[in-house]
Amino acid sequence: MASLGDLERSIMDLLWSSPEPLTATGLRDQLADSPDAAAGRELAVTTVLTVLSRLEKKGLVARSRTSRPHQYRAVSSREAHTVSLMNEVLGQAADRDAVLSRFVGSMSEEDATLLREILRGRD
Structure with missing residues (x-):
């Protein structure tokens, strides 16, 4: 299991803290409001989706395909x-x-x- 980059860690922190699954747009909006390292730069939803895809491949995130837009949750704590x-x-x-x-x-x-x-x- 690889360590996480700054943006990956920021996204995982939001997913770990959320009781509900989040969309890529919701994550982007929360990152924009965060005093975190990812804040302060404008992130495109596609950037967040790319990071979520990487996290999914690492087995850290699961995507719900039953609704649009897709919702993401942390696989474990x-x-x-x-x-x-x-x-x-x-x-x-x-x-x-x-x-x-x-x-x-x-x-x-x-x-x-x-x-x-x-x-x-x-x-």
Whole structure:
């Protein structure tokens, strides 16, 4: 699973935050109103549709073809996407122990406490 570019991330943030599927026009309008990196430049609906097509090929977005215009929704949650990215990176590591050790060592005390609580809950 590849990481997301700026516009892909902006679109996914909107889809993850929306309880309902969104159209490309609706996404473009929300991006235009957003203080995000994609804002500040005029986006064509075709640009948003191209990005949605790429996200669909990556398995992150599903398109409803039952209505016009098509509506798009995130296939999984933001958290599930983050977990997939973390598992991908960890899976590519030559020394998983070293990567996990450095990752845990770089955590804030609050995150380390939370991780301990989560791991205790698995027992």
